[in-house]
Amino acid sequence: MGEQAANEVRLIIASGEASPDLYYRTRFLTPDPYIYIEIRSEKIIFVNDLEIDRAKKESTADRVLPTRDWENKLSSSGKTVSSVNIVSAFLEEEKIKNILVPFDFPLGYADGLRKNGFNITASTGPFFPERAFKSTEEAKMIRSVQIGVEEALGEIVRILKESTIREGFIHYGGRVLTSEAVKSILKKEMIGKNLLGEHTIVAGGEQACDPHMEGEGPLPAHLPIVFDIFPHHESTRYFADMTRTLFKGPVKNVHRELYEAVLEAQKKAISLAKPEEESRKLHQAVVDTFLALGYQTGEKNGRMEGFFHGTGHGVGLEIHEAPRVGKTGELLKPGHVITVEPGLYYPGIGGVRIEDMLYITDTGFENLTTFPKDWGTVAIP
Structure with a gap:
């Protein structure tokens, strides 16, 4: 066959659950690692006897090979049975020496393949x-x-409507409503729909000033x-991502104005979403809107305040992807799924963030998020 160029032979050794790239190419989920080799777009996987019948039924691989055959060849030749040596034996038969691997390919595998005489190149960008x-x-x-x-958060809205306010905190069912309790309810609601959510954020008051603070303790009334x-589906593995800021009880003007500023910035950014638009322009629209409304960003008293994160990211088999x-970005193209999630965070006041997902189409975009953002929904009496 002759030696192949590095960009023609791709290798992944990982589990289907751990590697979105591997699952993308094979649609085969496993808890344990297996070998994937792609030669001139032919997709080849090596799996053990436990998985081989399922792989033949479920995977999109062009060839499903039993590791048993290669293990026997290695054993008969006195070589150690390992994933590295199975790959080496197969590629030696194919007369291939150059291999392209993902940027995060395990060093142990790479060292083993180099020791066996292969040239390993790590991808500098997305593998696929x-x-x-x-x-x-x-x-x-x-x-x-x-x-x-949205259905899960709708259940939380229902609970907040039935809740009462005592001494500045939200009470439900005769006890104070905590971030932990709400996250537990959200998890239960989502798992009933085969959605697996980790690190869900329910952060009120001062805690909302740290964008990735998951939240803990009693939830405050009157504050954002x-x-x-951002769960993924247990079977399809695709994620969704939504942020909403809710209030229980009367809302102070400072918080109402903060919310309105974030909503205005989001609307302006969303209005720019279309194919061939530079994604950084959406971010700049958010920055410009906040500055025009008088909301400054910077470090104060040792903490960041204002708008100090990106406006969005891609969503798919990973929660954060291209x-x-x-500040930097790329041209939006049909097929991109992006979030638009501006936020403002001021210690002593609170934080507000609003996030939708957009699907870029040939002519514009489709908003995949339909949960309301109006005051009638977010300000719960």
Whole structure:
């Protein structure tokens, strides 16, 4: 066959659950690592006897090979049975020496292959750049997860409507409502829809000033409570991502103005979303809006305040993937799924963030997020 160029032979050794790239190419989920080799677009996987029948039924691989055959060859030749030596034996038969691997390919595997005489090149960018462009079917999978997220948060809205306010805190069912309790309810609601959510954020008051603070303790009344929910589907593995800021009880003017500023910035950024638009322009629109409204960003008393994160990111088989929507970015293209999530955070006041997901189409975008952002929904009496 002759030696192949590095960019023609790709190798992944990982589990389907741990590697979004591997799952993207094979659609085969496993808890344990298996070998994937791609030669001139032919997809080849090596699996053990436990998984081989399922792999033949479920995977999109062109060839499903039993590791048993290669283990026997190695044993008969007195070589150690290992993933590295199985790959080496196969590629030696194919007369291949150059291999392209993902940027985060395990060093132990790379060292072993180099020791066996192979040239290993790590990808400097996405291993499968086409992953960033979602088909309409993939967008439907993401939207399906989003529907579950919205239904789960809808249950929290119902609880907040039935809650009371005592001594500045929210009470439900005769006891103070905590961040932990709300996250537990959200998790229960989502798992009933086969959605697995980790690190869900329910952060109220001062805690909302740290964008990735997950939240703990009693939830305050009258202050903004940030809900950032980003599960993936247990079967399809696709994520969704939504943030809403809710209030229980009368809202002070300072918080109302903060919320209105974030909503205005989000609307302006969303209005720019279309194919061939630079994603950084969406971010700049947010920055410009906040500055025009008098909201400054910077360090004060040792803490950051204002708007100090990117405007968004891609969503798919990972919660954060291409493309970026920030100070640097790239041209938006049909198939991109991006978030638009501006926020303002001021210690002593609180934090507000609002996040939608957009699917870029040939002519503009489709908003995959339908949960309301109006005051009638977010300010719960």
